[in-house]
Amino acid sequence: EVQLVESGGGFVQPGGSLSLSCAASGFSFSNYYMSWVRQAPGEGLEWVANIKHDGSEKYYVDSVKGRFTVSRDNAKNSLYLQMNSLRADDTAVYYCARGGATKFAYWGQGTLVTVSS
Amino acid sequence: QSVLTQPPSASGTPGQRVTISCSGSSSNIGSKTVNWYQQLPGTAPKLLMYDNNQRPSGVPDRFSGSKSGTSASLAISGLQSEDEADYYCSAWDDSLNGWVFGGGTKLTVL
Numbered sequence: 242e243v244q245l246v247e248s249g250g251g252f253v254q255p256g257g258s259l260s261l262s263c264a265a266s267g268f269s270f271s272n273y274y275m276s277w278v279r280q281a282p283g284e285g286l287e288w289v290a291n292i293k294h295d296g297s298e299k300y301y302v303d304s305v306k307g308r309f310t311v312s313r314d315n316a317k318n319s320l321y322l323q324m325n326s327l328r329a330d331d332t333a334v335y336y337c338a339r340g341g342a343t344k345f346a347y348w349g350q351g352t353l354v355t356v357s358s
Numbered sequence: 359q360s361v362l363t364q365p366p367s368a369s370g371t372p373g374q375r376v377t378i379s380c381s382g383s384s385s386n387i388g389s390k391t392v393n394w395y396q397q398l399p400g401t402a403p404k405l406l407m408y409d410n411n412q413r414p415s416g417v418p419d420r421f422s423g424s425k426s427g428t429s430a431s432l433a434i435s436g437l438q439s440e441d442e443a444d445y446y447c448s449a450w451d452d453s454l455n456g457w458v459f460g461g462g463t464k465l466t467v468l
Contacts, residue, residue, distance in 0.1 A: 276457075278403075285360060286395070286403060286446050288457035302456050336402055341457070344393045345448075346414070348402040 243267040243347045245337045250352030257327050257356070263320040263337030263349060271295070271315035276341035277322050279333035280351070287333075290322065291341030300341075305331075327356045361386065362447050364460035371468045375435040378463045380447030382428050386458055390449045392430040394423060397444040397462075406445070407432060434465075442467045 249261040263275070276291035290301045290311040299311050310323040320337055334353050338345035363381040370376040380392065394407035405414050407423040410430065422433045430449075434441055447460040 278457075285444075285462040286397075286448075286459045288448075288459065291457075300456055303454070343391070344405060344408045345395070345403075346405050346408075348404065350402050 243339065245339065245347060245349035247335065247337045247349045247352040250335065250354045252355045252357065253327055254358055255328055255356055258323070258325045259327060259354060261322040261324065261335055261337075261352060261354070263322075265318045265320065265337075265339070268339065270313075270318040273339050274341035275313060275320045276338045276345060277311060277320075278336045278338055278345065278348075279331075279354075280336070281330070281333040284333075289335070292320070293342075324354070327354075329356050332356045360461040361451060361454070361458035362449065362460035364445075364447060364463045366461065367464045367466065369466040369468055370434075370437045372437055372439065374437045375433060376437060376465065377434075378432045378445050378447075378465070380430045380432070380460050382430075382449060382458075384428060385453035386428075386449040386451040387425065387430055388428040389452060392423070392425050393448045394432045395446045395448065397446065399443070403446065437467055439467045441465060 244266045246264045277289040292311045308326045312321045334351040336351045337349040339347040391409045395403040396406040397403040410425040411423040420436045444462045446462045451458045
């Protein structure tokens with residue numbers, strides 16, 4: 242069974258940093274693109290970033306370029322999102338998703354990030 | 359303002375057929391396949407339809423998808439109360455070099 246478990250969310254002040262993790266199991270992690278998708282409270286879905294199976298290619302939505310960094314550790318079956326210079330409009334539930342080349346086939350339960358003073 | 363345009367709401371009675379539209383442009387739906395996601399209240403999204411009209415294992419055949427030009431549609435026949443959810447369309451956008459979503463359609467079963 243595919244499982245994706247996010248962690249690392251929390252409360253942070255504007256300008257601060259936070260690091261999210263996603264632990265994957267139930268599939269061959271190193272064979273898949275992985276992605277982060279977020280959802281602001283009461284709003285729709287927004288793709289944030291994805292990373293190729295070997296980490297050689299990374300893509301970001303314009304609003305996070307230069308502030309967020311996606312990475313992965315295939316030996317640990319883990320996906321990461323380092324978020325710097327956080328802004329109030331980064332407040333959202335962040336979902337880890339398997340895929341990103343053609344579709345988001347599986348999603349984690351999400352972790353809430355709140356940016357507020 | 360979402361890149362893909364969906365109606366904010368849709369509704370139907372049990373047993374009815376409802377359709378949700380998704381409009382895009384040549385850089386996304388016009389040249390790429392469309393995926394649909396279902397988000398039940400308080401839960402994470404789930405892949406409902408991929409490659410325009412392919413259902414993942416476990417998705418009932420009451421759900422169907424189609425695409426024509428720069429628009430796509432999700433149809434739900436034999437509407438059931440458990441279909442009450444938010445539905446999102448999505449596609450890769452070549453101009454933005456990223457994934458885009460519709461704003462979501464809240465389906466209410468009356």
